[in-house]
Amino acid sequence: MSQTASLPIGARFDDDSPPALRVRGYWSSVGYRLRHDPATLFFGLIVLLIVLAAIFAPLLAPFDPYKEGVVLRLKPFGYRGHPLGTDELGRDLLSRLIYGGRSSLLMGLVPVCIATALGGTLGVIGGFAGRRVNAAIMRTMDVFYAFPSVLLAVAISGAMGGGMANGMAALALVFTPAMCRVAETATAQVRSLDFIEAARATGAGMFTIVRYHVLGNVLGPVFIYASSLVSVSILLASGLSFLGLGVKPPTPDWGLMLSTLRQSIYVAPLSCALPGAAIFVTSICFNLVSDGIRSAMDVRL
Amino acid sequence: MSTALDTPLRPLSRAAGEGRGGGADPRDVGGPAQPLLIARDLAKHFHVRGGSKSARVRAVDGVSFTLFKGETLGIVGESGCGKSTLARLLLHLVERDGGELIFDGEPVGAPRGITVAALRRHVQMVFQDSYSSLNPRMPVQDSVAFGPFVHGRRKPDARRVAREMLVKVGLNPDLFGQRYPHELSGGQKQRVNIARALAIEPRMVILDEAVSALDKSVEAQVLNLLRALKAQFNLTYLFISHDLNVVRYISDRVLVMYLGRVVELGPSEEIFTRPLHPYTRALLGSRPSMDPAHRIEEPPITGDPPSAIDPPTGCRFHTRCPFAEDVCAAKSPELGAWLERGSHVAACHMLDAGSGHSAAPA
Numbered sequence A: 001m002s003q004t005a006s007l008p009i010g011a012r013f014d015d016d017s018p019p020a021l022r023v024r025g026y027w028s029s030v031g032y033r034l035r036h037d038p039a040t041l042f043f044g045l046i047v048l049l050i051v052l053a054a055i056f057a058p059l060l061a062p063f064d065p066y067k068e069g070v071v072l073r074l075k076p077f078g079y080r081g082h083p084l085g086t087d088e089l090g091r092d093l094l095s096r097l098i099y100g101g102r103s104s105l106l107m108g109l110v111p112v113c114i115a116t117a118l119g120g121t122l123g124v125i126g127g128f129a130g131r132r133v134n135a136a137i138m139r140t141m142d143v144f145y146a147f148p149s150v151l152l153a154v155a156i157s158g159a160m161g162g163g164m165a166n167g168m169a170a171l172a173l174v175f176t177p178a179m180c181r182v183a184e185t186a187t188a189q190v191r192s193l194d195f196i197e198a199a200r201a202t203g204a205g206m207f208t209i210v211r212y213h214v215l216g217n218v219l220g221p222v223f224i225y226a227s228s229l230v231s232v233s234i235l236l237a238s239g240l241s242f243l244g245l246g247v248k249p250p251t252p253d254w255g256l257m258l259s260t261l262r263q264s265i266y267v268a269p270l271s272c273a274l275p276g277a278a279i280f281v282t283s284i285c286f287n288l289v290s291d292g293i294r295s296a297m298d299v300r301l
Numbered sequence B: 001m002s003t004a005l006d007t008p009l010r011p012l013s014r015a016a017g018e019g020r021g022g023g024a025d026p027r028d029v030g031g032p033a034q035p036l037l038i039a040r041d042l043a044k045h046f047h048v049r050g051g052s053k054s055a056r057v058r059a060v061d062g063v064s065f066t067l068f069k070g071e072t073l074g075i076v077g078e079s080g081c082g083k084s085t086l087a088r089l090l091l092h093l094v095e096r097d098g099g100e101l102i103f104d105g106e107p108v109g110a111p112r113g114i115t116v117a118a119l120r121r122h123v124q125m126v127f128q129d130s131y132s133s134l135n136p137r138m139p140v141q142d143s144v145a146f147g148p149f150v151h152g153r154r155k156p157d158a159r160r161v162a163r164e165m166l167v168k169v170g171l172n173p174d175l176f177g178q179r180y181p182h183e184l185s186g187g188q189k190q191r192v193n194i195a196r197a198l199a200i201e202p203r204m205v206i207l208d209e210a211v212s213a214l215d216k217s218v219e220a221q222v223l224n225l226l227r228a229l230k231a232q233f234n235l236t237y238l239f240i241s242h243d244l245n246v247v248r249y250i251s252d253r254v255l256v257m258y259l260g261r262v263v264e265l266g267p268s269e270e271i272f273t274r275p276l277h278p279y280t281r282a283l284l285g286s287r288p289s290m291d292p293a294h295r296i297e298e299p300p301i302t303g304d305p306p307s308a309i310d311p312p313t314g315c316r317f318h319t320r321c322p323f324a325e326d327v328c329a330a331k332s333p334e335l336g337a338w339l340e341r342g343s344h345v346a347a348c349h350m351l352d353a354g355s356g357h358s359a360a361p362a
Helices: A026-035 A038-055 A093-129 A131-145 A149-160 A164-191 A194-201 A206-242 A254-264 A269-297 B083-090 B116-122 B140-150 B155-168 B186-198 B216-233 B244-250 B268-273 B278-285 B326-330
Strands: B037-047 B056-067 B072-076 B098-103 B123-126 B204-208 B236-240 B253-258 B261-267
Touching: A026 A038, A026 A269, A038 A093, A038 A269, A093 A131, A093 A164, A093 A206, A093 A254, A093 A269, A131 A164, A149 A164, A149 A206, A164 A206, A194 A206, A194 B123, A194 B140, A194 B186, A206 A254, A206 A269, A206 B140, A254 A269, B037 B083, B056 B083, B056 B098, B056 B261, B072 B083, B072 B244, B083 B204, B083 B236, B098 B116, B116 B123, B123 B186, B140 B155, B140 B186, B155 B186, B186 B216, B216 B244, B236 B244, B244 B268, B253 B268, B253 B278, B261 B268, B261 B278
Parallel strands: B072 B236, B072 B253, B123 B204, B204 B236
Antiparallel strands: B037 B056, B037 B098, B253 B261
16 A cells, blocks of 8 residues: 555654554454453352253252251251251251252342343433433332332232242342342443534434444443342342242252251251352352453453 | 545445436536535523523524535634534534525425435544544444435445545554554544544534544644545535634634634634634734743733623623623624635624724724
């Protein structure tokens, strides 16, 4: 090319800066930063193990999680081949914990995913459209937001009847307003910046602008908030199960196990703490992993 | 006169099927004599939040001017005089409350004229804040490619155009294309913004304080770049700035605004050597002197501009004008006829015979 000849005056290359740091594309640079973040990798591994354990529960569990035994009630760790002892009905605790991950993970992830999709979409629409549309969406959300989340979850799933699917739907509805608010705030912040105006000036339509200029900037805060909701969702789900609105006994579920074993807290405190520990570890790991992914995805760090 | 007028060269290859007819420059509908942009009585009044129903900021209040093809029209004025609002009105980024906009002989937004979308492919804008006018999460070459992409080019094609544009503004695309805005200096970012504005091959570029945030040496580089690009791409500039020296350097004609109105309009050299309006004189007097022997002791103009919510009656400058008389508060002065490139007009009763001002010509 004869570019150099047609170069305008004063338009020499700014070559004085250090050589290009970034030759790789966006996703490979995200991968690079993730690989160099041992904490995120470690907690990601734990999350992976928990998920795999839930998926392959029938292969891993040493006993049938439903098999009761009157003489085996609340036995300590290691009793007659039960590595973590037994629960109040004499069922193997380890097997129940492994199986319980299935419903707990489902109850933790599915409502949050639905709420993120629903609330995120509404929030971006509201934040970007502004004025009346925004007021209509956000005031509707505020109505739901005004209720305490547990009360709202109980009310909705109570009205729809128990069961896991209805429980998930109820939790999704509970999380949607908060999700919507986070997305709306992030969108409104981005919307007032000049590059959105510049994009409008090029003649781009609303959807194109949202797709290319808004979503990338809104994803970070939405993502981090969603991950913090996973643990809340597991706990709320256990609350629903406790009230007989979510998972029905005898299905193993961490929340349900926590609430039934709670009566034996003075007899077998360790057994009682196990499902709580499972919830705790899972939610902490989800939080840390999502935080790590978010910082790996942030081009400004 | 500008030499850019007779430069038919358009260096960027144009893809087929872009919706333009044949001919030398098919976009030039009205011919060289037709002004590129005519603004008539443009007005934008913002509602004041929490104020009474009638409280409105008259940011732009009856602005009329003509932008000829191939020229650079500088717009100067104090902060808050409506320069930026005017720029956004011209691009329809804010809806106008009144007035008329004629682009190359065709009214904008009128049933028989051109649409706002069509206007936006001919007019682009470079913003003051070089950082916030680039998407922080997009590599800069993608920001430049966004315009061509929106106008129907396929992604690789748009990216190729973007890389060509980066070369034109003096940035090596291999070195800078993949970078994010925070990895560039202020001058480099503003170059990217210029590339972004030029990537869809506009005929007119609005430069809203485009060099004001840069330091002096970089500012000079970017100004030279703008001049070169103007000749290369046959552009017409609307150059908004509060820096009088920069405006004098780059503009063919200058428009002086005060509180949402045009007070003076004329060729750049004439405005700077023979200002007509007392406000322009005060504005020129406010420049720091380069000569230590001629220190400026007194402020050439006192006080802040009055609020645009409730602007003064008559001539808006009469509250601060040393020559103000009763007629100035009573009657609004008219800007004369400005339809030629050489016209030099000012809205002042002192220039208007029979206005009743004691200094007016008989």
